[in-house]
Amino acid sequence: MPVMNTGVSAPTAPPYHVQSTARTLRDGFPCFAHHDSVSALWSHKWRVPCAAGIYPFTDGRVEDFDPVFAELSKISADDPAILYRPDDYAKPFFPVAEQLVAAAQEALSKGGVVEGRDLFLRAAAVCRIARFPVNRSPLGQEAWEKGKVAYEQGGRLLDPPSIPIGIPFTHADTAAGDLDADIAAYLRLPQGQKPATGWPVVLFICGLDAYRTDHTPRTQQHVDRGYATISFEIPGTGDCPAAPNDPASPDRLMSSVLDWVAAGASAYGFNLERILARGISTGGYYAFRIAHTHADRLFAVVAQGGGCHHMFDADWIGAQNQMEYPFALSDALAYKFGYLDPDPAVAVAWYAAEAHKFSLADSGILRAPTCKLLVVNGTHKPDTARKPHAPSALTIFVTRRSR
Secondary structure, three states, X not given: OOOOOXXXXXXXXXXXXXXXXXXXXXXXXXXXXXXXXXXXXXXXHHHHHHHHOOOOOOOOXXXXXXXXXXXXXXXXXXXXXHHHOHHHHHOOHHHHHHHHHHHHHHHHHOOOHHHHHHHHHHHHHHHHHHOOOOOOOHHHHHHHHHHXXXXXXXXXXXXXXXXXXXXXXXXXXXXXXXXXXXXXXXXXXXXXXXXXXXXXXXXXXXXXXXXXXXXXXXXXXHHHOXXXXXXXXXXXXXXXXXXXXXXXXXXXXXXXXXXXXXXXHHHHOEEEXXXXXXXXXXXXXXXXXXXXXXXXXXXXXXXXXXXXXXHHOHHHHHHHHHOOOOOOHHHHHHHHOOOOOOOHHHHHHHHHHHHHHHOOOOOOHHHOOOOEEEEEEEEOXXXXXXXOOOOOEEEEEEEOOOO
């Protein structure tokens, strides 16, 4: 278990800032009560977004999670250490997910298509939080597999449906650690009359903890506006076959996806002149990268909430577990980038020592030509009128095509 917010107040602010409502410090870091207990995680951090149906609870309902977190608090004596034992943490979620699947099947048997759809999606949301933030244990993997089954049963009933596809990983390099497996993805095609030039395409690049089963409202916004969407995971997460520890593996991944889009243009009605990419959170890092590495194949890219250089600084990595993220973020990122050890502290130290090999600045990628790139993120501006650790402002950067 990582060391979380304990100790006495320190007089100085941390070297890094994340958006928060924190007003006090512990050990020099913002103090977040949701790190102190399981019940605080639910009541202080997660119950409000769950009730609103927003990240990470899209498709979920608060009534599905209230009993799960009550049980987690009970079996752990409200000790947050259970959050860092993935199998113990996952167990209370399964009965709720199974009940929702059974209810969905019953609803469908009675002709309740919308009710059945929503119940399947709710079951998938429960499974998502069971394996959160990454599927790195036997029960976490089981939750991921069951969540996919539930999501795909509900996804086929969406309007338009979410269609599971397998994209050949044609550029895979098994010697570099890639798996000889298809790239699992979901395809959604807009309803209605196809434009004469074909559907514009959004490559939806998932993040550290939100996989292809977790973005229904976001892809819905795109397809409702006439964009085809293709959602897939990043290296080290979900079912992605690209090597997590090779900085070049995402280039092979993206080339394979783009080749599939080109090959399927006639069958699916894709407009190859309007291929865009959107990456969220850690997926934003890969959006930064593809905007440069595949500039000649893309119309535009949105990097939302991603980093590209300082996210790999050792002192930032050392600070991540103390920040607002509800779990141990540096542990999860170390796992995602392929640094595995039974002792999470060892894995994090190993990751911190080598992380700059992933920097897009150090590698020179940021100096390469880029397609149109929209960068959306938050920033903490020095302002004496603002209280320390006040909510951040929104910053938007736009780069013009430089090729």
